[in-house]
Amino acid sequence: MSAVTVSARTPSRTGPVRRRPHVGTHLFLIVMAVMWLIPLLWSLYTALRPKADTDKYGYFSIAGTYNLQNFIDAWNQGGFPTYFLNSVIITVPTVILTLLFASMMAFAVSRFSWKFNVTLLIMFTAGNLLPPQVLATPIFELFKLIQLPYSISDSGTLLNQLVGVIAANTGFQIGFCTFVLSNYMKAIPTELTEAARVDGAGVWTQYVRIIMPLTRPALAALATLEVIFIYNDYFWPLILIQSGNRLPVTTAINNLQGQFLSNYNLLAAGAVIIVIPTLIVYLALQRQFVAGLTLGASKG
Template sequence: MAALWLAPLLWTLYTALRPKAVTDKYGYWSLRGPLNLDNFSTAWTQGQLPTYFVNSIYITVPAVLLTLALAAMMAFAVSRFTWKFNITLLILFTAGNMLPPQVLAAPLFEMFKHTPLPYSLSTSGSLLDTYYAVIAVEVAFQLGFCTFVLSNYMKTLPVELTEAALVDGAGVWRQFRQIILPLTRPALAALGTLQVIWLYNDFFWPLLFLQTGDRLPITTGVNALQGQFIQNYNLIAAGATITVIPALIVYLALQRHFVAGLTLGANKG
């Protein structure tokens, strides 16, 4: 299973290391010919990948922070307090994950197209072709999943913690900020890792809402490496391999927190 999972990635890397002339001569399935890094340097400069990397940061970082902040507050409300519509609201958040995003593509496009913005914030005069549109949609579609995970995690925390804080005079905001939120750090780290990888790799929403080429994120900007008449798949493979590196670094850096967040509480009950 590991070999089947890694085979496409390894073959992409091998194609990226082969010059196009060698591939044209011997074919993509041949193991003959030299290997070099020329495709990587060409993709980096010709594809304007540094600009697209910065654009990905502009989208991913605010979207992840907003998603985790809003999901944590919503999860705290539905898991630590009993009120009339808390279960109903949690079900609605969870049910939103089952809705295919493509169903809302056309309505969202029209809504953003007719939502005016000052020209100082948008060159189109509307919400379309702005980072705000992509960030808003990413947050909306990821909020339900994060709320569901965090609410289940917060339910495992002892109720006596917030009861004792309430007796000591701590308000709702202080209970959330100083007691529950620090204890939820492992779950937030695990979700943060997933969200960074998912939002960084998202291709559909930026392609739909961003129409200016120099605003595209890295996953969508790789399309710039495609020629109009001739496809250099070796160059495209090199560009695709470069885009994997940041997500891989984030995962390796946060792997310990990610595993801890997933397994914490697995032996309870």
């Protein structure tokens, strides 16, 4: 059989490869996106309507007026400025400390071979398997026994202090971040740190000037997730803080609840106000977030 016949029957390997359209995948993603957007859009729609129009025309109607009065009332009645400040004081240090400690631990277990590196990584990862509710009582009793000067803590302990919430959130989030960062750092070529070691760079220099700049996409993705996780956390502030003026913004919506009657339009406006900061953070870090998630997708 001639070479021309063989080449005519054999498909060319150098030609363009046609990919099948992923109709099922796209349909699934569209359905999931719509399911996630419906509650947010419905809350926004309800927040823009006065309660009188909702009572008159019903929730499933478009008649009536639309304004921002519910947002103004929710902001004033819910005490959002104070609660937002508390959330910032809790979220920002927690994210910074979590990423700092997790990156140090990930650097130690991924770039160096020593006796307990795998054991420590397993311990950090296994900590995520325990639900916070299981450890709520031991941590509460532990924080109650830790004595602090009254110049630092007006309760004399870690209870009823924002630093206690920061410590609890940091401890529970380090395991997840360590697991993600350690896997990310293992993909970085070891020749980089070996060359730096030959040039006289110490461990701290390798960590700060070589590894940390290369893990910036992963850190941005984790920072986005951690801001959302910690900002939306309701459990630890509820357990560790007794003073109402020290609670985060996720609890401010309770101030909009009536004793005998609930204004759901006002509650919807408060819920939308609470969601806005997380949307801003995600939109600001969207490019870095997607880059951190998809960086290793094309690697074999």
